[in-house]
Amino acid sequence: MDQVEKMATFSPMNLLVVDDESNIRKTMKMFFDLQHHKVTTVSTPKDALLEAGLQIFDLAFVDIRLGLESGLDLVSSLLARSPWLKIVVITAFASVDTAVEAMKRGAVDYLPKPFMPDQLKLVLERVAAIRLLEQRINLLQDDLDRNDPDISLNSMYPPMQRVIELARQVSTSDAVVMLLGPSGSGKTMLAKLIHRWSHRSDKPFGVISCPSLSQELLESELFGHVKGAFTGALRENPGRVASCEGGTLFLDEIGELPLSIQSKLLRFLQEREYERVGDQRTRKANVRIIAATNADLKSAVASGTFREDLYYRLDVIQITLPSLSERCGDIAEIAANMLAFFNAENHKAIQGFSPGVLKIFRDYGWPGNIRELRNVVERAVILCTTSMIGVELLPDSMASVVQPQIMIGDRIKLEKIEELHIRRVLASTSSVQEAAEVLEIDKATLWRKRKQFGI
Numbered sequence: 001m002d003q004v005e006k007m008a009t010f011s012p013m014n015l016l017v018v019d020d021e022s023n024i025r026k027t028m029k030m031f032f033d034l035q036h037h038k039v040t041t042v043s044t045p046k047d048a049l050l051e052a053g054l055q056i057f058d059l060a061f062v063d064i065r066l067g068l069e070s071g072l073d074l075v076s077s078l079l080a081r082s083p084w085l086k087i088v089v090i091t092a093f094a095s096v097d098t099a100v101e102a103m104k105r106g107a108v109d110y111l112p113k114p115f116m117p118d119q120l121k122l123v124l125e126r127v128a129a130i131r132l133l134e135q136r137i138n139l140l141q142d143d144l145d146r147n148d149p150d151i152s153l154n155s156m157y158p159p160m161q162r163v164i165e166l167a168r169q170v171s172t173s174d175a176v177v178m179l180l181g182p183s184g185s186g187k188t189m190l191a192k193l194i195h196r197w198s199h200r201s202d203k204p205f206g207v208i209s210c211p212s213l214s215q216e217l218l219e220s221e222l223f224g225h226v227k228g229a230f231t232g233a234l235r236e237n238p239g240r241v242a243s244c245e246g247g248t249l250f251l252d253e254i255g256e257l258p259l260s261i262q263s264k265l266l267r268f269l270q271e272r273e274y275e276r277v278g279d280q281r282t283r284k285a286n287v288r289i290i291a292a293t294n295a296d297l298k299s300a301v302a303s304g305t306f307r308e309d310l311y312y313r314l315d316v317i318q319i320t321l322p323s324l325s326e327r328c329g330d331i332a333e334i335a336a337n338m339l340a341f342f343n344a345e346n347h348k349a350i351q352g353f354s355p356g357v358l359k360i361f362r363d364y365g366w367p368g369n370i371r372e373l374r375n376v377v378e379r380a381v382i383l384c385t386t387s388m389i390g391v392e393l394l395p396d397s398m399a400s401v402v403q404p405q406i407m408i409g410d411r412i413k414l415e416k417i418e419e420l421h422i423r424r425v426l427a428s429t430s431s432v433q434e435a436a437e438v439l440e441i442d443k444a445t446l447w448r449k450r451k452q453f454g455i
């Protein structure tokens with residue numbers, strides 16, 4: 001057994017057994033129970049599909065002859081509903097033809113009856129190994145898609161050192177974590193690290209940015225919907241809670257969660273239970289929630305826009321990330337990591353930042369925090385034609401430190417004025433809500449503009 005198979009053996013799976021013989025169901029259940037897997041046994045295709053609608057299974061054993069019904073048809077129906085599912089068909093009527101047909105319909109293996117426990121164990125290990133590799137590929141793909149520079153966990157700033165220490169401590173538990181801190185300070189990055197350090201690391205990590213979706217879409221994104229639940233719901237969506245089974249779901253800007261969804265989230269946190277939009281059936285999921293906000297949730301509670309009970313349910317462990325300007329001693333190292341990353345991306349070999357740039361980095365206010373630093377470094381790397389990044393490669397948005405202020409009527413793009421204005425308003429207000437009010441735009445628009453300008 002290789003390393004991957006050994007690891008896979010120890011990772012419990014959620015199994016479905018579909019067989020019309022009660023002896024087989026009983027024996028298989030006993031065998032899987034002993035191996036610490038979770039097992040559901042049913043005798044008909046109807047019950048199998050019902051269970052597959054309620055739980056996320058990793059592997060199903062399907063008997064080909066189910067009374068008068070065909071297990072082969074069930075293979076197709078199960079895979080249509082749960083495309084990730086691994087299916088092993090079992091039958092006393094072993095023949096090459098049925099095996100080939102089962103594989104054509106998407107089964108991963110074939111088990112002839114009668115089978116010995118060792119055969120069953122072998123199949124189980126093989127499927128667990130495939131599943132583990134698939135999950136790893138997904139994680140690696142996610143990493144590639146994210147294109148992130150190395151995250152430096154060193155900090156010269158004691159509050160930041162405590163943040164990392166606390167994050168490591170809480171990663172071993174399943175407790176809800178609330179990440180606080182200004183936009184771009186690294187809350188999403190920290191949530192990913194907590195997931196990676198946790199026992200859930202080989203399961204999915206999902207992110208939902210609450211202000212980015214309308215109320216209806218947010219509920220369906222979170223808890224899923226059934227086909228036809230609302231106009232445009234052309235196909236079933238299991239929702240993020242279901243697709244993160246066993247893993248972690250990060251809810252960014254939780255303060256923006258509409259009240260109607262807050263009560264559903266509270267129930268999920270307390271009971272682990274939820275319903276899909278348009279479906280009465282209650283489902284269960286084992287998902288750790290990490291939430292983040294840069295708003296003042298206590299005042300949201302006081303003003304009635306955030307439920308007090310949800311606030312206290314989320315407020316189990318708080319970790320507050322400092323703004324980048326508070327940890328100005330760390331900027332040089334973070335910028336150096338980013339430089340290495342963007343050098344590689346752009347096939348350049350820039351050696352560093354000039355002393356003038358490093359001074360500006362220390363003095364600048366960084367309203368967009370690490371996200372802004374990342375954008376500044378990326379831009380400078382792209383524009384740089386020498387071996388050192390000089391002050392002339394810094395953007396106008398750092399105008400107050402680098403060069404005279406942009407004036408209305410200057411010969412510059414309108415977009416620049418808009419960006420600078422939003423940056424200054426954000427820096428002079430205490431919350432996104434307040435900034436949106438000053439700018440007289442809604443929070444969703446402000447959220448999009450911040451992403452657009454990297455603030």
Ligand SMILES: Nc1ncnc2c1ncn2[C@@H]1O[C@H](COP(=O)(O)OP(=O)(O)OP(=O)(O)O)[C@@H](O)[C@H]1O
Nearest residue numbers: 148150151152182183184185186187188189370371
């Ligand atoms: N320590 C770090 N080293 C390198 N890059 C970092 C670090 N922390 C954060 N980043 C990068 O900075 C950017 C912003 O970080 P992140 O998205 O985690 O911030 P956030 O607080 O979640 O922002 P928002 O509140 O707007 O969602 C990301 O591109 C992230 O990869």
